[in-house]
Amino acid sequence: xxxxxxxxxxxxxxxxxxxxxxxxxxxxxxxxxxxxxxxxxxxxxxxxxxxxxxxxxxxxxxxxxxxxxxxxxxxxxxxxxxxxxxxxxxxxxxxxxxxxxxxxxxxxxxxxxxxxxxxxxxxxxxxxxxxxxxxxxxxxxxxxxxxxxxxxxxxxxxxxxxxxxxxxxxxxxxxxxxxxxxxxxxxxxxxxxxxxxxxxxxxxxxxxxxxxxxxxxxxxxxxxxxxxxxxxxxxxxxxxxxxxxxxxxxxxxxxxxxxxxxxxxxxxxxxxxxxxxxxxxxxxxxxxxxxxxxxxxxxxxxxxxxxxxxxxxxxxxxxxxxxxx
Amino acid sequence: xxxxxxxxxxxxxxxxxxxxxxxxxxxxxxxxxxxxxxxxxxxxxxxxxxxxxxxxxxxxxxxxxxxxxxxxxxxxxxxxxxxxxxxxxxxxxxxxxxxxxxxxxxxxxxxxxxxxxxxxxxxxxxxxxxxxxxxxxxxxxxxxxxxxxxxxxxxxxxxxxxxxxxxxxxxxxxxxxxxxxxxxxxxxxxxxxxxxxxxxxxxxxxxxxxxxxxxxxxxxxxxxxxxxxxxxxxxxx
Numbered sequence: 001x002x003x004x005x006x007x008x009x010x011x012x013x014x015x016x017x018x019x020x021x022x023x024x025x026x027x028x029x030x031x032x033x034x035x036x037x038x039x040x041x042x043x044x045x046x047x048x049x050x051x052x053x054x055x056x057x058x059x060x061x062x063x064x065x066x067x068x069x070x071x072x073x074x075x076x077x078x079x080x081x082x083x084x085x086x087x088x089x090x091x092x093x094x095x096x097x098x099x100x101x102x103x104x105x106x107x108x109x110x111x112x113x114x115x116x117x118x119x120x121x122x123x124x125x126x127x128x129x130x131x132x133x134x135x136x137x138x139x140x141x142x143x144x145x146x147x148x149x150x151x152x153x154x155x156x157x158x159x160x161x162x163x164x165x166x167x168x169x170x171x172x173x174x175x176x177x178x179x180x181x182x183x184x185x186x187x188x189x190x191x192x193x194x195x196x197x198x199x200x201x202x203x204x205x206x207x208x209x210x211x212x213x214x215x216x217x218x219x220x221x222x223x224x225x226x227x228x229x230x231x232x233x234x235x236x237x238x239x240x241x242x243x244x245x246x247x248x249x250x251x252x253x254x255x256x257x258x259x260x261x262x263x264x265x266x267x268x269x270x271x272x273x274x275x276x277x278x279x280x281x282x283x284x285x286x287x288x289x290x291x292x293x294x295x296x297x298x299x300x301x302x303x304x305x306x307x308x309x310x311x312x313x314x315x316x317x318x319x320x321x322x323x324x325x
Numbered sequence: 326x327x328x329x330x331x332x333x334x335x336x337x338x339x340x341x342x343x344x345x346x347x348x349x350x351x352x353x354x355x356x357x358x359x360x361x362x363x364x365x366x367x368x369x370x371x372x373x374x375x376x377x378x379x380x381x382x383x384x385x386x387x388x389x390x391x392x393x394x395x396x397x398x399x400x401x402x403x404x405x406x407x408x409x410x411x412x413x414x415x416x417x418x419x420x421x422x423x424x425x426x427x428x429x430x431x432x433x434x435x436x437x438x439x440x441x442x443x444x445x446x447x448x449x450x451x452x453x454x455x456x457x458x459x460x461x462x463x464x465x466x467x468x469x470x471x472x473x474x475x476x477x478x479x480x481x482x483x484x485x486x487x488x489x490x491x492x493x494x495x496x497x498x499x500x501x502x503x504x505x506x507x508x509x510x511x512x513x514x515x516x517x518x519x520x521x522x523x524x525x526x527x528x529x530x531x532x533x534x535x536x537x538x539x540x541x542x543x544x545x546x547x548x549x550x551x552x553x554x555x556x557x558x559x560x561x562x
Contacts, residue, residue: 083407083409083410084409085409085410212423212427213423215412215416215420216420216423218409218410219406219408219410219412219417219420220403220406220407222368222373222401222403223401223403223406225373225392225395226371226373226395226396226399226400226401227396227400227420227421227423227424227464227468228392228393228394228395228396228397228423228424229392229396229423230392230393268410272411272412272413273410273411273412274412274416
């Protein structure tokens with residue numbers, strides 16, 4: 001069992017870690033900025049630092065934070081929903097659904113019509129994947145069933161993406177944008193992306209009060225209902241929130257895999273399975289994880305954040321499978 | 326007023342036209358061969374499975390009771406609990422208080438009653454089948470619900486814990502609650518106030534065990550011959 005002191009320090013430690021990573025994310029780059037210069041830049045007292053921070057690093061940092069929080073919490077919610085610790089938006093094909101939606105819209109050249117087009121297309125694509133997985137899981141959400149559904153969906157949506165790439169007459173710029181989705185990256189994020197991702201904050205806040213009923217649900221839907229949880233409403237909210245969170249994250253950063261699997265898992269090992277603690281910690285932990293992966297990708301020169309999360313996530317997933325067996 | 330009334334309940338392919346009523350303070354058993362519809366009837370009675378016909382608790386139609394209030398009025402124990410996550414035994418038992426403000430009232434007492442105090446901080450997913458069942462019964466006890474519906478609570482338990490669970494059920498009914506549980510041990514059924522017999526999804530008989538569990542019925546429903554003999558009698562020291 002987790003010692004009580006871990007519960008006491010987990011939240012402040014996670015916040016401190018997130019703060020440090022956020023500060024580092026603002027400080028490092030082609031031109032290093034000291035904490036003092038960061039403050040001056042943010043207050044427009046140092047114009048060069050202000051330009052770097054306000055135009056490049058601050059939006060990138062904020063997008064990273066929101067993407068990480070969204071993907072990790074979405075994974076946590078799916079694990080509670082399916083009562084399966086291997087469920088995550090990436091493995092179930094929800095991320096691919098969001099990316100395929102976005103890719104089709106970019107391919108058709110509609111992405112620039114309005115800043116809402118891309119997130120909406122990603123939500124529609126993610127919803128498609130979620131509904132297919134739900135249909136399959138109705139007859140029992142065993143690990144094998146869920147993962148195979150994910151394999152099939154990822155293959156199908158991958159085919160959609162390849163079709164767009166191969167058969168649309170695309171400009172170089174559109175092709176580059178599509179590749180961006182497939183690799184998942186946080187480069188050149190602007191305030192428009194911050195704005196696009198900002199509903200993540202609302203969805204994250206809406207998850208907060210669901211923590212306790214999620215504890216009951218994760219031990220069985222009928223069991224939870226017998227204890228007074230309106231499971232129909234709860235499950236609907238959980239699905240809607242997790243799908244929207246994944247889709248928005250995908251709309252601004254492309255396919256960034258494994259965050260929804262790794263972060264809730266590590267935190268569960270650390271503080272136990274209770275969602276009242278896990279929901280806020282996963283939001284913070286996910287943000288910190290993606291910030292850290294983005295820092296690695298920046299220091300490794302050209303390594304996209306999606307590649308970094310996959311390099312960490314792939315072996316982690318194999319370790320998990322071995323542990324479960 | 327009855328504590329539980331089921332009127333002409335049917336669930337396609339599982340139970341047909343079942344009607345039964347239990348008076349408050351009754352310790353009742355639900356018996357029948359495998360696949361006779363016991364679990365289905367318990368879930369219908371608990372308001373967890375949609376069925377045609379009606380279910381009422383203390384004269385109130387279940388469909389008209391809001392779900393949070395249902396959590397205070399009836400407790401249900403599943404036949405087999407599946408735990409994916411390692412919640413502690415204590416936290417699972419405390420979930421029984423969800424509909425009553427999520428306090429921890431009576432949790433330690435229930436842990437003690439079900440002999441779980443030593444396991445309180447163990448993860449539930451590492452317990453044996455019998456231990457898990459005791460956790461689920463403890464969770465049902467802390468709800469303080471006046472109607473307790475348990476699906477085969479005794480099946481995975483060793484003799485001592487089985488007798489203890491029966492003793493707790495009896496204590497609850499003396500305090501005014503009503504307990505209905507399914508069981509396969511027909512000898513244990515003779516200790517109850519009331520027995521409901523299901524056969525192929527239909528109600529075959531209901532009433533006091535000595536009137537209902539006749540050799541003819543046992544032969545017809547279970548295909549066993551009843552024989553009176555001096556066997557082993559177990560009781561708590």
